[in-house]
Amino acid sequence: MPNKNKRRLHAEFVPSPNEHPPVSLQDIPPQVISALSIPSPTFDEIIDTLDNFTARFSFMINFDSKQKDFKPLLINLSLLTPFYVYLMKHYISYKLWIICVSVYFLIHYSTWCIALRRLLFRLKIVKQILSFLTNEIYSMTDNEIEVALLNLNTKNSIDQNTKIVEFQLMENERRWVGLGWCKKMLFLERLPFCTIDFKNSYNDLNEFQFPKLKNYSSSKWIWLDKNWIVDSNTNWTYYDNHWKHGQNFDSITKYTRSRNLKRQCLVVLNK
Known part of the structure; x- marks a missing residue:
């Protein structure tokens, strides 16, 4: 029978101050300090972020496909499907095709991409191609x-x-x-x-x-x-x-x- 009056010993490890000396700011490299000191966003940056978020959200909510006739566009895209298949089968891999499409969607609304589209839209051949694909009428001359x-x-x-x-x-x-x-x-x-x-x-x-x-x-x-x-x-x-x-x-x-x-x-x- 164990002795109930026997005392239990409780051991606790206390590290000595020599094992973990206190670290001062002078011992930390300046690269680490600059990385940790992240500046707070300015008011203009907050406005720009909210602007982009609300614009994309409102576009998703207010998009109404009934206002546009997508039938000619879908027909033309379906007619071009064999060309896409032949192109990806012999010249472009599926992986490269997906990467190109993904990159385009990411940069579609960038400043330089918008400027490039406006410059291309001035060309008559570009307007003719868009008119053929979308069945929309674009002014060719003034x-x-x-x-x-x-x-x-x-x-x-x-x-x-x-x-x-x-x-x-x-x-x-x-x-x-x-x-x-x-x-x-x-x-x-x-x-x-x-x-x-x-x-x-x-x-x-x-x-x-x-x-x-x-x-x-x-x-x-x-x-x-x-x-x-x-x-x-x-x-x-x-x-x-x-x-x-x-x-x-x-x-x-x-x-x-x-x-x-x-x-x-x-x-x-x-x-």
Whole structure:
């Protein structure tokens, strides 16, 4: 029988101070200190992150396939399927194909990729290919502008080949919490400046370029107004978050707004 009165011994290991000396900041390499000292994000970085997140989330929610007719696109893609199969069977591996498609989706909305797409879209052959695939009609030349210049009345004409033309643009802004109205737009919507028909968009007014006329390639354009001015007949029009339900006064339910700008120039038509 064990003795109940026998005491139990309890041992505890206590390391000596010589085995683990205290570490000071001077003993830590500067690379480790710089890696551990991560700076806190700025207010602009937080706004950019929220901007990207809300834009992608709103695009996923508001995407409505009924507004677009994808039937011609699906038919053309199905007709090109044998070409894809032949290409991947003899020239490109499936792994390389998946990598290329994945990389493209990742860089599709990057700044330089958007600029490259705009440059390619100026080519006539690119517009013809897109028209064939999507069954959409793209303007190949500035015929409408050219006809409008030729049909100007005598009030806006100095002579037969010298016309006074007025260009109009829309100035767009979006309201952000903490920033107010500014020209920082969502990546899927219109840019801060665009034409009335939304065919051309610009981040800055200095990006505006005169149209190239097909039958008058040597025409000269001269600005009459020094800067773009606000159209006196129009003021800010306030819209909701999706650029709909416009009204002439601001309210807490309005997050976007636009107004018209105009600028006159002189064009001398030369073939």
